[in-house]
């Protein structure tokens with residue numbers, strides 16, 4: 001099918017470099033046409049060995065580079081709004097890493113800008129929707145075999161957090177995945193957030209409120225709880241159990257081969273998201289490339305990105321105030337009906 005899709009990758013850090021490798025070596029139908037990162041050395045390192053790619057320090061220069069037909073945004077969250085609006089202004093389809101825009105006012109501006117265009121250009125990088133286990137769980141919940149979902153119990157553990165990680169980021173960076181996964185799995189909006197916290201772990205950096213226990217209410221009467229613990233020290237563990245009226249289903253317990261030897265049994269525990277969700281990222285980017293080449297936009301929408309930003313912002317307020325805080329969403333534009 002036709003010419004390769006030329007992708008401009010904005011941000012060449014952990015995710016950007018991994019997506020560049022994926023576009024270059026794993027995914028079919030696309031090539032990396034341009035990369036932008038204010039850290040030029042990092043950008044050059046990320047594209048070492050990739051043919052025909054131009055390197056820029058300004059995002060807009062990469063968008064305007066020859067051969068660019070789509071954009072993958074992997075810069076830090078606060079840079080996403082400007083990048084999304086610049087892509088919309090050029091009519092370029094975008095895959096934007098989560099969070100779409102960290103603050104809800106900025107997320108609303110992006111939502112309204114796309115709604116004004118009257119057609120979707122953005123897919124938001126909530127990759128759990130592309131994880132094989134999550135997809136099986138979603139199919140089970142949708143076919144009704146387990147009955148009405150009552151609760152989701154979620155666990156989200158990271159081995160350690162990056163040096164600049166704040167207590168708010170446990171919610172707006174980490175729990176943003178559970179916010180999206182819960183909305184998607186249940187097909188419901190989240191309506192209120194309460195955050196409880198035990199004594200911080202002595203393994204967490206001083207001052208970081210880690211772990212936290214977050215409870216969401218939904219407009220369908222379900223409850224969602226999330227244990228988020230980003231300096232657990234022992235592994236990258238992401239689990240969810242759905243408890244329904246006629247049964248329960250749980251994913252994420254084990255990932256990999258189970259070995260029994262010398263009187264014990266077990267599996268390796270992944271140490272980070274790039275390992276645990278490798279297949280999900282591959283499927284996400286391949287689906288995005290395939291859809292884009294057909295002139296279509298699929299996957300999580302700007303509405304999903306907006307809703308996640310609002311709920312996360314409310315969650316941060318609930319953490320700070322120690323109270324239950326209700327969620328208020330703007331009316332959903334018809335484009336996302």
Ligand SMILES: NC(=O)c1ccc[n+]([C@@H]2O[C@H](COP(=O)([O-])OP(=O)(O)OC[C@H]3O[C@@H](n4cnc5c(N)ncnc54)[C@H](O)[C@@H]3O)[C@@H](O)[C@H]2O)c1
Pocket residue numbers: 010011012013014015016036037038039042058059074075076077079097098099125126127173273
């Ligand atoms: N889906 C996931 O599981 C997942 C995992 C990790 C990170 N992320 C998301 O990916 C994004 C990047 O995270 P990361 O861990 O790669 O961060 P990082 O800090 O490793 O890399 C970010 C890079 O962007 C560059 N940058 C800064 N401003 C820029 C701009 N205006 N234009 C272009 N580049 C710019 C920085 O110099 C840096 O090289 C974030 O939105 C993050 O939340 C998603």
Ligand SMILES: O[C@H]1[C@H](O)[C@@H](O)[C@H](O)[C@@H](O)[C@H]1O
Pocket residue numbers: 158173174175177230273
């Ligand atoms: O940005 C990262 C990323 O989204 C990971 O998937 C998540 O596990 C981390 O907690 C978060 O900080």
